[in-house]
Every structure is written in C-alpha cells, then in structure tokens.
Amino acid sequence: MTRSKIILSALLLVGSLSANVAPPTVSYQVTGSPGAWVLDFTVNNNTNQDLSLSA
Amino acid sequence: MKLSVANITATPLGFSKNLFPTWNNSGDGGSNITYNDVWYDASFSKFPARTTESGFDVTIPDALAQAAVNWFAFTGGADAYTGGGNFYIAPNPNTTGFEGLATPAASATPESGFYGILTSGLTGLLFVARRRLPA
Numbered sequence: 007m008t009r010s011k012i013i014l015s016a017l018l019l020v021g022s023l024s025a026n027v028a029p030p031t032v033s034y035q036v037t038g039s040p041g042a043w044v045l046d047f048t049v050n051n052n053t054n055q056d057l058s059l060s061a
Numbered sequence: 062m063k064l065s066v067a068n069i070t071a072t073p074l075g076f077s078k079n080l081f082p083t084w085n086n087s088g089d090g091g092s093n094i095t096y097n098d099v100w101y102d103a104s105f106s107k108f109p110a111r112t113t114e115s116g117f118d119v120t121i122p123d124a125l126a127q128a129a130v131n132w133f134a135f136t137g138g139a140d141a142y143t144g145g146g147n148f149y150i151a152p153n154p155n156t157t158g159f160e161g162l163a164t165p166a167a168s169a170t171p172e173s174g175f176y177g178i179l180t181s182g183l184t185g186l187l188f189v190a191r192r193r194l195p196a
Binding site for chain 2: 028030031032034035036040041043045046047049052053054055056058059061
C-alpha cells in the first residue's frame with residue numbers, strides 16, 4: 007500500500023467518524039451521605055442537534 | 062430525571078428548572094414514566110450538538126442513592142437526526158425525543174497498566190507501518 011493510499015484511507019475514516027450521530031447518553035456521580043445524596047448528572051449530546059429539554 | 066423527590070439543586074447556565082414541574086412522554090410515543098426533575102432551555106442554543114454538559118444536580122433524602130435513574134431529552138435543529146434510538150421525531154422544525162437509563166459514571170482514572178499497553182500497541186503499529194511503506 008502506498009503512502010498516498012494510507013493517507014486517503016485515514017482521511018475517509020476521520021470523515022465518516024465526524025458524520026456519525028448517536029442518541030444522548032447520561033451518567034451521574036453521587037456525593038453526600040445517607041439522607042442527603044447529591045446526584046450530579048452529565049449529559050453527552052451525541053446528536054447533530056441542540057439539546058433543549060433534559061430530565 | 063425520575064427521582065424520589067423533585068429537588069433540583071444545580072442548573073447549567075441557560076437552563077430553567079421550574080418551567081415543567083413534571084413531564085410524561087406517553088403522548089408522543091414514549092414511556093409512561095412521569096419525570097419530576099426537568100431542565101429546559103427554550104432557546105435551543107445552550108447545549109450544542111456533540112458537546113457534554115454537567116451540573117444537572119438533584120439532592121435526594123433517601124437512605125441509599127439510586128443505582129440507576131430514568132432520563133429523557135429532546136433535541137432540535139436545522140438538520141434532521143438519523144442516528145436511531147429515539148422514540149419521537151418530527152420535521153419542521155426538526156425535533157427528536159430520547160429516553161434512557163442513567164448509571165453512575167465509572168472512574169475516569171485509567172488502570173495503572175493502561176498507558177503501558179497503549180504505548181506498546183502504538184509502537185507496534187508504527188513498526189509495522191515503517192516496514193510496509195516504500196523507502
């Protein structure tokens with residue numbers, strides 16, 4: 007495989023990855039103590055749209 | 062989020078926490094879960110595509126913290142969403158609804174052997190690439 011083919015393949019891979027979209031994902035970290043737990047949620051907006059409503 | 066109480070204690074900049082006390086997606090083809098901690102950005106501009114936002118905090122009085130939490134989200138924008146995994150989609154304007162189950166985040170610190178394995182793997186790839194490339 008020539009160097010130019012390797013570079014072209016890499017560019018195609020990067021292009022396909024950047025066009026990929028997926029549903030949002032949500033995770034959270036728990037701090038505090040029994041009776042007063044704080045749940046801190048992190049939302050990953052993996053879509054190609056702005057996220058406006060979250061719960 | 063669906064939690065034992067409605068008690069939002071932190072909100073990211075640009076989001077409102079009081080506009081919708083509860084929310085249910087059954088009318089739009091989603092589950093019949095009633096969510097009781099809801100954040101909303103009416104401008105559809107504070108949480109862009111392919112970004113991450115934290116600081117959505119809820120304080121609960123439970124003896125044990127929940128091991129998993131039901132969540133939902135709506136997105137919208139100029140481009141249609143085609144990634145799947147959604148319960149609702151509408152054009153003009155493009156709007157998409159999602160639901161899922163959140164779990165506690167795993168530790169962000171890699172295991173001690175992680176960087177060694179990564180380095181040796183990259184070294185091997187470079188070695189193979191050098192041997193295959195013409196001089």
